[in-house]
Amino acid sequence: MELPQTPDITPRDTLKAVILLAIPGVLAAIYYLSPQSFQQSLVLDHTKPRIHNFWTNALAHEHRPEDGHLIGNSVGYLLLVFPCWILYRYRDQERKFWTGLAIILTIGPFIVSASSYITFYEILGLLIENDRGFSGVVSALAGFLLVSIVFVFAEEQEESVAILSTGLYFGCVMLGLGVLTRRITAIGLGLLVLIVIFAGTRTRYVARAAELADWGREHPPLSVVLVIAILVSVLGFAASLPADITSGDGLTNIVAHGTGFVFGMLVAGSFGYRKRQSSAEGSAAA
Secondary structure, eight states, X not given: OOOOSSOOOOHHHHHHHHHHHHHHHHHHHHHHHSOHHHHHHHSBOTTSOOTTHHHHGGGOOOOSSSSHHHHHHHHHHHHHHHHHHHHHHXXXXXXXXXXXXXXXXXXXXXXXXHHHIIIIIIXXXXXXXXXXXXXXXXXXXXXXXXXXXXXXXXXXXXXXXXXXXXXXXXXXXXXXXXXXXXXHHHHHHHHHHHHHHHHHTTSSSSOOHHHHHHHHHHSHHHHHHHHHHHHHHHHHHHHHSOSOOBOSTTSOBHHHHHHHHHHHHHHHHHHHHHHHHHHHHHHHHO
């Protein structure tokens, strides 16, 4: 596929950027401008669940005594969503991005909240009365971006170069997880992946580093976007699997994070599957 040159910024693009910025703006407005009683009505109480709270709890954030919960989720969202949008926009696949984002925002909170409710209340019997936060949606964006990056490798690079890029990427993802969360197992797995992929460069199946560098020089704008997307993706993956695997007031709901991440991966993966399927059908029909 021939990629376009750096796209011009149009008024429509500005409007789209405003829409993306409006999402954390809505969260901030609810947090700072609405009464605490209203915010509490948005929260999901596992002991007295109401259907609409399985979605609205993503809009509420804990007042801890400070606003770190809201700020952390808002910053994570912004770091992930803009590189992802630019990546799809640059490759002229923007409709996929907006479709995926719409699915994550509308269906994602239900999936995340249901997973928390089933795990903590139905299976473990824990009584959580304040299940809230946008973290599951942010994790879904991280999963969406991860699969999107892999698809860029597969669709834009020669097979051997794509294998090298994918191996390096997953090695960095695991290393980032290990370093940022102090997980020795993740660090070891990341190093193992990098060792295996570098050993593979001595075969005909994996490209050498020079070939990847040549590809980068041939596609400078896309390479820059990819590097930025990879960096925020590594951070997003680590944030989706935090070091504190606990749940409750003031603590991290690891189930919501993990479920959101997997859901985002599935959303992005479904786009790729449909494309491969339609291509195969087109070949058969011809």
